[in-house]
Amino acid sequence: MYRGMDVLSALQFSRSDIEYLINLAEELRRRVESGERLELARGRILFTAFFEPSTRTRLSFQFAMAKLGGLTIDLGPEEATSMAKGESPEDTLRTVDSYNPDLIVVRHREPGFAARAAQICRAPVINAGDGYNEHPTQALLDVYTIWRVFGRVEGTRVGLMGDLKYGRTISSLSYTLSNFRDVEIHYISPRELQPREEVLKILDQRRVKYELHEKLDEVIEKLDVLYVTRLQKERMKPEEYERLKGSYIVSYDYLKKFKHIPIIMHPLPRVWELTTDVDSLPQAMYFEQAKNGLYIRMALIKTILGV
Amino acid sequence: MYRGMDVLSALQFSRSDIEYLINLAEELRRRVESGERLELARGRILFTAFFEPSTRTRLSFQFAMAKLGGLTIDLGPEEATSMAKGESPEDTLRTVDSYNPDLIVVRHREPGFAARAAQICRAPVINAGDGYNEHPTQALLDVYTIWRVFGRVEGTRVGLMGDLKYGRTISSLSYTLSNFRDVEIHYISPRELQPREEVLKILDQRRVKYELHEKLDEVIEKLDVLYVTRLQKERMKPEEYERLKGSYIVSYDYLKKFKHIPIIMHPLPRVWELTTDVDSLPQAMYFEQAKNGLYIRMALIKTILGV
């Protein structure tokens, strides 16, 4: 890691990079929670360009920048912008880059878009999601959450459930976990939504132990972490969706059948796959997880800006 | 009132609370108008979540925070957010609350929503409108306006006109006025849009003198203040709307028929019920009223932040 670096893929982070960021996140958290008003990024400008809708990630970066004392300028919803006049996102970014932002955060439905943006832009670029490909800062906050709960990442058994084929958090989190010894990954999904070959290949190269499952029941009691994601309707045939929907719902009643309940994580937003009655369980970590996102992003921004 | 308090209903403010806020608003106004750049809220973050469209109130809070030296982060229009993915507003608020804002302003079409938000959120919550229920900061700026014009609120005769049943400013303003002695409230509306029972009941308990009217003509010359509000088309049957529309238009020509013209207030935005030719009358106070909103909200934010 270095000042001015782009953040395009979870693969670029080594174990020591991740530990550095976690330690920095913990330090910033202590300072913020003690009421300190940081001014590290005073006069710096973060530009956020979400060509796909986002609440959580966009706001999380905006709060992170504000808590560091900096300013965010947002592209605005696509309808309000020159996209409406037919401008390409490349032209938009190149133009805004000429306005001299200190950092650009970008999301786009096209895999590889962030890498292209990084080539176009003088400012460092953070990939906040490029289609089904990657979402590396989400993966950082995910491992940070595991680290906070268990005091370590090594040796944890993590179940990833939902649409594993098109879920960009899945590939990024798998890559990030692959840095830690003795991690076991359990993929739980309909057969047609299993992780992409390219993801499993990298795990094989890195000798990470993983298993594929179709049913959560088979594996839930072995898990330390159950990471639930959405099964997007638009990815499946309507009859498939209706048939499978029920098998991937995590509810209070479902969890209560088991003696051992893993911690429950979710990148949010959730729809029907994780019911609100789970919120009251001590294992529900998804809002804590969102909060961790604030601090890990502060750590990342601070590192990139070199402030 | 206390640092960190929620602002959910106009009923929570006593007469001395209101007077405290008015005095503070006056002091802040003097400082701002003399060109002073306040830094009281430096490093503080206001989060605004308007699940219903708003210009005035959203911008008024944003300016108020900026004039205090603080920063506002906005949820953004609903289309651009995770709502589009089906997230509940409760999940959105709980997530953003975990990002540690200093204050949250919320509007939602559901009565009671702000109270629910206040239960969910660690940060103090200001109700900027919950359906037909309440809009307490609007009521504060309304009485502040009356106070500025007449030098007092006691003994004023205030006519409230329009959709009194579903207008949230009506209930909040009625409650706020009920703190002041010898106030007379005149409600002017179609019979089916008279104030809700719950509102009148509270006035009865507080022994406030009020009357119900169907025609403005009957009462206008008795009034010190005529508070005009929209008659929302969507609340009425089409034939009703067409029949009544004409009876609730306040225009220059209409007002000029009377010897005594009360001051004219309106929460804005106006549509057809208040014509632009009224703007030139010295009694037109609605833009002044909007301006008063800036300073009373600065006073409120300052009080809640304890800065």
Add this chain to the structure above:
Amino acid sequence: MYRGMDVLSALQFSRSDIEYLINLAEELRRRVESGERLELARGRILFTAFFEPSTRTRLSFQFAMAKLGGLTIDLGPEEATSMAKGESPEDTLRTVDSYNPDLIVVRHREPGFAARAAQICRAPVINAGDGYNEHPTQALLDVYTIWRVFGRVEGTRVGLMGDLKYGRTISSLSYTLSNFRDVEIHYISPRELQPREEVLKILDQRRVKYELHEKLDEVIEKLDVLYVTRLQKERMKPEEYERLKGSYIVSYDYLKKFKHIPIIMHPLPRVWELTTDVDSLPQAMYFEQAKNGLYIRMALIKTILGV
């Protein structure tokens, strides 16, 4: 020019005004590029109201204000605002003006709207486009770009191509160029989209040399600058559009046919009229042009705020 002035038309700037702004832009550029964080506009608020969609101009002003240390508050996209409730833009501006912004930037599809806004508002108003009429700050950045490339504006031969009748940058740039001696303007457009009479009349009064052309081929080799603009589909009959489209495309292959290639400018966003393979030519100045917009707008804001 003076503190607090409105910027409504390019006609209001004399040659020495323009040179003053260019020199100030150069100074601010040096300071920003050397990494200095300016605080000149600390505590000042710019309000941007784009009643028509905009990326470039809106963001350019927002960055300019941020780089001066000030804050921008944006009206937001029209759908999210009280427009949805039927409020007039005049009421919106009058209300926001009462919130005491230091400067208002406005765009609206109606010619003359900015001038009306300036009458309504206490705060100084900058016209960021009023229909087909004018876009004076665009013209400032355009001449700034010419000045940076050639070291002077006098004596340059400038070709303006595209929809010259309805293009607001065309009239503003023509007026701005008219301040400089021996400038030659070549208008290249379909006959029905030639510049409006009122524009040519002013050039006649100011004794500016200009020519009208239908084909770029006739004139390209004489030009120092080729300023390409969009031919908006909606301005033309469908059959006209299809017939003419091909004649107004500037591409790498087209340009390579000529011995002398002028610098290529474009207000952006571009659609099909300027192909991306031109970007690699040293004559492609449109992203540099956008960047110049940042600094000239900083200079303008600084001058109006008197900071």
